[in-house]
Amino acid sequence: MVLLYVFGAVALINCSYYLLFSKFSFLKPTEKISSEKYPISLIVCAKNEAENLKKHIPLWQKQNYYNFDLILINDASVDQTLEVMESFAESDPRIQIVNVKNNEAFWANKKYALTLGIKRSKNTRLVFTDADCYPASEEWLATMASNFSNEKQLVLGYGAYEKRTGFLNKMIRFETLMTAVQYFSYAKAGNPYMGVGRNLAYTSNLYYENNGFMSHIKIPSGDDDLFVNEAATAKNVSICIEPEAFTYSLPKKKKENWLVQKKRHYSTAKLYKPKHRLFLGVYYLANLLFWPLAIATMFTKFWYFGLSIIFIRLVFQYIIIGYAAKKLKEQDLVPFIPFYELFLVLTQLSIFISNSSEKNSRWK
Incomplete structure (x- = not known):
């Protein structure tokens, strides 16, 4: 009976997080924050x-925006x-x-x-x-820029x-989907914690007010998520989820290359604010425990409760992840969500174990 109680508690934690994610999944379309146009630097x-x-x-040059420059860094x-x-x-x-x-520095x-x-x-x-x-x-570019205002200085795309x-392609997209569901949901709940550099916007004022990347300049990753973790507040963040404002890139073709990329990305999580580490840690632990406990309860006399x-x-x-997947144009992942989740949890566990004994000093 104790096992069933523990299993029920873990499932309750799971469902509590899904209710949090519903803030994004059931988010209704809103009007653009600002009709005013600002010069932009891409x-x-x-x-x-x-x-x-x-x-x-050429695709960046063709952006339909009245005033922008393109800064290319070699x-x-x-x-x-x-x-x-x-x-x-x-x-x-x-x-x-x-x-x-x-x-040298x-x-x-x-x-x-x-x-x-x-x-x-x-x-x-x-x-x-x-x-x-x-x-x-x-x-x-125009859609991302429309989310800026005097108050909103950071836009998550x-x-x-x-x-x-x-299968690898589906796993990469599922991990990307779940990461987005989390950071969009936390932002809508007034507790933003990260964004991705593939599609991110903020003001130079916010950058300089937070001393740029200085607090983590020696960490190879984190120009996106660590900066957002430090600079984002409930009031200064906006999310941009219109399909025309997505960016796309080619996923890794080999599992080994994807794992190296994920090791670098996940290594920054230990530098998040304590409350974010706690929330993310509990979510991961509940996911990790759910299926072993589910299997264990099937071998008890209370298996029907399990x-x-x-x-x-x-x-x-x-329901909740399915709606989120529809918003982000990832509907093909929905039928096998539990299977992808289980595989992702085990992959993350191996990465966390590996990261505890490895160091990386370069982004490429």
Whole structure:
């Protein structure tokens, strides 16, 4: 009977988090925060991204926005990245190039490169994406910018991955979906904790007020989530979830490469504010315990109660995550949500164990 009580408590915690996520899942479309238009600087940091830049710079140039410049940062690339940037800059005065060379203090440090790019900007409102990302439409920049106002200084967008065949592709997109559901929901609940650099915007005022990336400048990751964790408040954050404002990038094709990427990303979570570490830790622990306890209860005389708990929890999960997946154009993931969740929890466990004994000092 004790086992059943423990299982019920874990399932209750699960469902409590799903109720939190419903703040995003059932969010109704709202009017744009501001009709006023502001000059924007689109900032892209690239390291050895010559091929991606050839494809994506034209898409950034075609953005339907009345006044923006494009700041391209070459972060000590050894391929043709700088040459590609220069070839586009020759015919487009909106493009400014920041050529970063390695130095001993900030060797291979993306935050250092981004800092130089931000300092180059003459505009207060900044939009960020990565060199391997492309916008969903020509309205991306305008839609992100429309969420700025005098009060809203930080805009969280959705950085999606292209749909491809194979289980790894679905796992990558499921992990991206669940991460987005969490940071959008926490933001709507007045407790923002992270964003993704593939699709993020904030003001230079907010950047300088928080001393930029200085508190975590030596950490290879975190130019996005650690900055948001420090600078975001209940009042200064807006979320942008219109499909035309998504960005897309190609997912990793090999599991090993994806795991390396996730190790780098997850290594920053230990630097989040204590309350965020607690909330995220409890959510993960409840997910980790749910299925072993579910199986264990099937071998007791109260198995029918356990089955009822499983059913209720799955109903919560399918409805709330299903609606969120529809908002973010990831409906094909819905039928196998519990299976993806279980695999993701086990993958995260292996990453956390691995990160406890490894160190990484570069972003690329």
